[in-house]
Amino acid sequence: MKSILKKSFFLSVALLMVACGGKEAKKETAQAATEAVTSKTKQLDIEKPQLTFGFIKLTDMAPLAIAKEKGFFEDEGLFVSVEAQSNWKNVLDRVIDGQLDGSHMLAGQPIAAGAGFGRQAQLVTPFSMDLNGNGITVSNDVWSKMKPNVPKGEDGKPIHPIKADALKPVITDYKNSGKPFKMGMVFPVSTHNYEIRYWLAAAGIHPGMYTADNVQGQIDAEVLLSVTPPPQMPATLESGTIYGYCVGEPWNQQAVFKGIGVPVTTNYDIWKNNPEKVFVMTKKFVDDNPNTAIAVTKALIRAGKWLDEPTNRAEAVKILSMSQYVGAPEEVLANSMTGTFEFEKGDKREMPDFNVFYKYNATYPFYSDGIWFLTQMRRWGQIPETKTAAWYGETIKDIYRPDIWKKAADLLVAEGQIPATDIPATDGYKPATADFIDGTTYDAKDPIGYINSFSIGNKDDKDIQ
Known part of the structure; x- marks a missing residue:
């Protein structure tokens, strides 16, 4: 804390002197501020030092909070305000309109904006904020009906992962009694929407299709999915408006603590x-402020690395519990942030990789991660027409910017902040993987083959040119 206060003092003085002095004074003051802040960080010529970033109250906004609270932004000569936003649409609109310089955002948002679904804009991401971090929660009543369908281990506890096959008879019962089965997700292009759809469809449950006339995505749906902002999920479940939801933390654990869901x-x-949130700026901002974009990325990479040091997680929980960040009780945040996850009350299991912020190259914006979201947009009809295989790669390369990440990471290596081995040797594509709940293989270099591998959803002509 003392070091941060010291940095703040020097930087405040520097700003005052810059405001009062001429061009030479500004140059000399900026250099002095650089030396005063840190001898390790090599500050760039920052085009826009005062920045405002947005976020939604979720655990995975942590890199922003840590970069600010631990002084990583200040080390780069950046003076950052971090402001909570009401919902994901507001986040998107405020970044596009220039009210925010950047934001914690759903990975699907910049992709959809560039691919033609929803509001159009040229957005880019140089930084992936985290891996994993979401859950699917159902009401106590639904769980009581699902549980008999779930295999149990020798200890009598449910065997995980629990597939949606256990939910299918419950949905059938609702249908037979004339009641639609309703579940929540956070946004039409959210990871949560695609994850809950994937989970349901893997069990043969149709989650619905999007069309020009049905932007709710409920055509042929056996489960009606609707949008609810993350912090409102537990209350919406408790009211009976929905019977389950897919959301990020801490809102699954909140249901456990409140005793309203499992x-x-x-x-x-x-x-x-899986990739979760990304940090997003407009293409114009990055083009106009290239050094600022690199500096922001440097600070966020350092924050991710700090977060994945196990000894730092308790402090991270304290920071995130602050009202200006997530604002949830420490014990709720700690339930998933410190290597465990609680399912039924008392059924707390080891999950060391539930929240990943740095390891496994978590911060690198892989093209293959972005292409997966494009395949799901096409699978469920948000992209209404067939695209060529080449289109997927071409589209994502305008949005995911590993070139910015690489410049930032190279500077961090030169400064001794990260080891050179933390920079992946990659063409931007991860190897094909079958690490999905249904065992389906995903190869980002064959997006059409992947789309066609599913029994539910759109199918495309693989030979289209």
């Missing part, structure tokens, strides 16, 4: 080490 699976089980 998490039945996590997205780690749906897709092991």
Whole structure:
């Protein structure tokens, strides 16, 4: 804390002197501020030092909170305000309109904006904020009906992962009694929407299709999915408006603590080490402020690395519990942030990779991660027409910017902040993987083959040119 206060003092003085002095004074003051802040960080020529970033109250906004609270932004000569936003649409609109310089965002949002679904804009991400971190929770009543369908281990506890096959008879009962089965997710292009759809469809449960006339995505749906902002999920479940939801933490664990629901699976089980949130800026901002974009990325990479040091997680929980960040009780945040996850009350299990912020190259914006979201948009009809295989790669390369990440990481290596071995040798594509709950293989270099491998959803002509 003392070091942060010291940095703040020097930087405040520097800003005051810059405001009062001429061009030479500004240059000399900036250099002095650099030396005063840190001898390790090599500050760039920052085009826009004062920045405002947005976030939604979720655990995975942590890199922003840590970069600010631990002084990583200040080390780069950045003066950052971090502001909570009401919902994901507001986040998207405020970044596009320039009210926010950047934001914690759903991975699908910049992709959809560039691919033609929803509001159009040129957005880019140089930084992936985390892996995993979501869960699917159902009400106590639904769980009581699911539980008899779930295999049990020798200890009498449910065997995980729990597939949606256990939910299927419950949905049938609702249908036979004339009641639609309703579940919540956080946004049409959210990871949560695609994860809950994947989980349901893997059990033969149709989650619905999007069309030009049905933007709710409920055509042929056996489960009606609707949007609820993350912090409102537990209350919406408790009111009976929905019977389950897919959301990030701490809102699954909140249901456990309140005694209103039971998490039945996590997205780690749906897709092991799946990409979750990204940090997004407009293309114009990055083009106009290239050094600022690199500096922001440097600070966020350092924050991710700090977060994945196990000894730092308790402090991270304290920071995230602050009202200006997630604002949830420490014990709720700690339930998933410190290597465990609680399903039924008392059924707390080891999940060391539930929240990953740095290891497994978590911060690198892989093209293959982005292409997966494009395949799901096409699978469920958000992209209404067939695309060529080449289109997927071309589209994502305008949005995911590993070139910015690489410049930032190279500087961190030169400064001794991260080892060179933490920079992946990659063309931007991860190897094909079958680490999904249904065992289906995903190869980002064959997006059409992947789309066609599913029994539920759109099918495309693989030979289209």
